[in-house]
Amino acid sequence: MVQLPEPCNEKSLAFKAGYQTIAELSKDRIKASGNQVSNECTDPLKHIDIGFRVLKIDSSNMAEVYYKPDAISQTDLFAQVDNVKEDRTEEDLLFQVMLDWGVDLSLPIKRETIDGKAVFYVADNALVACFDKSAGITEAFVKTLVNDSGREGPMRLVFRDAGFASDSAKINVEQVLKQLSPHTDVKSI
Structure with a gap:
């Protein structure tokens, strides 16, 4: 599922229930559906995976190191030891x-x-x-x-x-x- 963090309409039931975005509402709906499926499973030996991941788009994890050689000093080099933000x-x-x-x-x-x-x-x-x-x-x-x-x-x-x-x-x-x-x-x- 892909869901933009679109704000809930302030007059909607979802907003009144405390959901700020449709993405928040969607996560809770997926959790509730998974719990319902898990509760309806009567086979004690059957494990049902009801987990899911929530990923968000962000900038790169790598530090920006776009410098010209003459724009960096020797002391600035220590800041470049780890290339991860x-x-x-x-x-x-x-x-x-x-x-x-x-x-x-x-x-x-x-x-x-x-x-x-x-x-x-x-x-x-x-x-x-x-x-x-x-x-x-x-x-x-x-x-x-x-x-x-x-x-x-x-x-x-x-x-x-x-x-x-x-x-x-x-x-x-x-x-x-x-x-x-x-x-x-x-x-x-």
């Missing part, structure tokens, strides 16, 4: 990557913690993402990610560029992945 969450980055790679936004997403880092698995191994920015992405972490997860190597793997322990760690991670999971498409943002 400060107010963006890991989920924001995940959905941008999914859109960039053409991955269906309705696929199931699991969040796991590996070595203290949040790792997202989209449709098991269609896309694996870690946006940790604590400079803790190392070869050992990637080996754990690929080998110890009990899964086949991911089709696509994405990291946050600022999450690598060092430039050499990033290069080494790429080489480790070529050996352990050569079919994996790797990207860092």
